[in-house]
Amino acid sequence: MQEYPQTLIGRTTAEVREAVTAAGLPAYRGSQVGEWLYRRTLPGEGGGFGADFAAMTDLPQTARAELAARFGAPVLIPGEQRTDRRDETVKILARLADGGHPIECVLLPDERRVSVCLSTQAGCPMACAFCATGTQGLTRNLSAAEIVAQFLLLQSRSARRISHVVLMGMGEPLLNYENTLKAIRILSAECGIAMRHITLSTVGIVPQMDRLAQENLQITLAVSLHAPTDELRRRLVPVAKTYPLDRLMDTCRRYAAHTHRRLTFEYVLLREVNDRPEEARELAALLRGVPAAVNLIPYNPTAVAEPFQRPGPERIAAFRKILEQAGLTVTQRKERGRQIAAACGQLVTEATRRTPKKTLPVLAGVA
Ligand code: SF4
Incomplete structure (x- = not known):
């Protein structure tokens, strides 16, 4: 069983009240702490990011000291931060406080919204x-x-309120079902992110998709498809050997019927691998009758074993046109943060190169 740092972050306000009461303080102090933790967004103490009790100025000094002694452990150690001045994308390399494993989280503001992309596993x-x-x-x-702390860390570095979480x-x-679901509920109920703005x-x-459907959350489920046939998908996404497309698509239909939510299908476009007109036609056929939008993600080259290439704009446009002619809603992921290491995971990749090898994983998460 994994032991995590003692912190009040990641607990509902009701749980914070319980913890505060157990520490000998009145329950209403817990409500105040919850307010500070999730809605006032503190920058975090010292080098680590965790609950900053010293800044909770409407609590008595003795209460702050008591809570800091019990629950003051940092959750994340923020590291390198890079900002792309062209689009204000901010990428932070953070290490888990209990072992230094690196993860990345990203702030993606635009004119209409402020989105963040969070990690749910190290590696x-x-x-x-x-x-x-x-x-x-x-x-x-x-x-x-640790999931919620990424959100709070990014909020502390953003002048505008975060509105969307992916x-x-x-x-x-x-x-990482239980922890992810708990984080989603806290982001919604405590941090004020509408469920519909969480992907x-x-x-x-x-099996976990079926389980998620039963939770009746109004979140958006994005399924990383990346291939329209089992043969190709098994090559790109090894879990396809366990869950072939017919099972996956049945599950998607059940999910949509149960939640009344349209699914998003993510499709990384890899030149000459899955971006031909025939694959577009197969994809359109596969998604027929599923309430779906397709999000095309032109590949960002990273340091992976297989030398995949990004398709040129004409190939992307041709692929998209076939899907749209088949009646599908298609979006294309915007290029963000190119100047600061475009592909997800490059900060971690670079940190890995600079650090003696051992437990440092690499991120490129597009799933
Ligand atoms: S794309 Fe990367 S991070 Fe996402 S599921 Fe696949 S291996 Fe994991």
Whole structure:
């Protein structure tokens, strides 16, 4: 059983009240602490990012000291931060406070919204062929506190309120089900992010998708498809050997019927691998009758074993046109943060190169 740092981050306000009461303080102090933790967004003490009790100025000095002694452990150690001045994308390399494992989180502001991309695992066991994280394996699941702390850290570095969350960084969220669900509930109920503004991206863990449907959350489920046939998908996304497309698509239909939510299908475009007109036609046929939008993600080259290429604009446009002519809603992921290491995971990749090898995984999460 993983031991996580003692912190109040990652607990609901009701749980914070319980913890504060157990520390000998009146329950209403817990409500104040919850307010500070999730809605006032403090920069965090010292070198680590955790609950900053010293800044909770409406609590008595003695209460602050008591809470800091019990729950003051840092959750994340923020490291290198890079900002792309062209689009204000901010990428932070953070280390888990209990072992130094690196993760990345990203702030993506635009005119209309402020989105963040959070990691749910340190490393990832899914081994997708185009993803650097996948070559490193799983280090461990993140706690709900470590997921929520990424949000709070990014909020503390943003002048505007965060409005949208995507769980699309390092890791497969549905393999860290309990912690991810707890983090989603806290982000919604405590941090004020509407469920409809939260997207969970999965590579297609069928039993957990069925379980998620039963939670009746109004989040968006994004399924990383990347191939329209089992043969190609098994090559790109090894979990397809366990969950072939017919099972996956049945599950997607059930999910949509149960939640009344349209799914998003993520499709990384790899030149001459999955970006031909025939694959576009197969994809359109596969998604027929599924309430779906397709998000095309032109590949960002990273340091992975297979030398995948990014398709040129004409190939992307031709692929998109076939899908649209088939009646599908298609979006294309915007290029963000190119100047600061475009592909997800490059900060971690670079940190890995600079640090003696051992437990440092690499992130390129597009699933
Ligand atoms: S693409 Fe996502 S699921 Fe696949 S290995 Fe990378 S982080 Fe894991």
